[in-house]
Amino acid sequence: MTILSIIQPDNPLLRRQARRVTDFSGDLQALIDDMIATMTAAQGVGLAGPQVAQSKRIIVARLPADEGSAAEYGEDAGKLYIVANPRVVWRSENKVSGVEGCLSLPGLLGDVERFESIEITGQDRQGKPIRLSASGWLARVFQHEIDHLDGILYIDIATAVWRPEEADSLAGEVSEAQ
Ligand code: ZN
Numbered sequence: 001m002t003i004l005s006i007i008q009p010d011n012p013l014l015r016r017q018a019r020r021v022t023d024f025s026g027d028l029q030a031l032i033d034d035m036i037a038t039m040t041a042a043q044g045v046g047l048a049g050p051q052v053a054q055s056k057r058i059i060v061a062r063l064p065a066d067e068g069s070a071a072e073y074g075e076d077a078g079k080l081y082i083v084a085n086p087r088v089v090w091r092s093e094n095k096v097s098g099v100e101g102c103l104s105l106p107g108l109l110g111d112v113e114r115f116e117s118i119e120i121t122g123q124d125r126q127g128k129p130i131r132l133s134a135s136g137w138l139a140r141v142f143q144h145e146i147d148h149l150d151g152i153l154y155i156d157i158a159t160a161v162w163r164p165e166e167a168d169s170l171a172g173e174v175s176e177a178q
Contacts, residue, residue, distance in 0.1 A: 046144060
């Protein structure tokens with residue numbers, strides 16, 4: 001497995017509409033494994049193909065699995081999600097505001113309104129159709145990652161963006177980067 005470079009907005013690939021995944025053979029399997037390794041190494045909770053300069057509609061996500069996270073996120077904690085060609089097919093009426101960071105925008109945080117719950121369809125890593133329901137932080141991660149596939153960054157839709165002043169607060173938020 002390889003730790004991939006995470007691109008930043010100076011790379012136009014981050015702003016491009018990613019292409020549908022149609023080939024689930026070895027190259028995609030290697031990319032998925034590399035994306036998981038990259039997300040883990042960067043202590044992120046999600047990663048989308050364009051962030052590693054691959055214009056493909058593929059996302060990976062995993063919420064932390066420490067004790068506190070397990071208490072807060074239940075069965076979502078520590079579970080690995082891999083979704084090709086994800087599409088939001090249902091959205092709750094309710095939206096919630098929350099703090100987001102992004103591995104492609106180091107040193108920034110923002111308040112972003114997201115749907116509290118969503119359902120998405122897509123394909124697993126073998127290309128088999130899947131449908132997932134997500135609420136809370138997991139729903140937020142999915143929305144953030146799916147936006148990446150359309151070239152959208154959270155700073156485009158944030159109600160506030162700031163640069164945390166204190167090293168402490170930055171360190172505390174790194175685990176939430178997506
Ligand atoms: Zn991101």
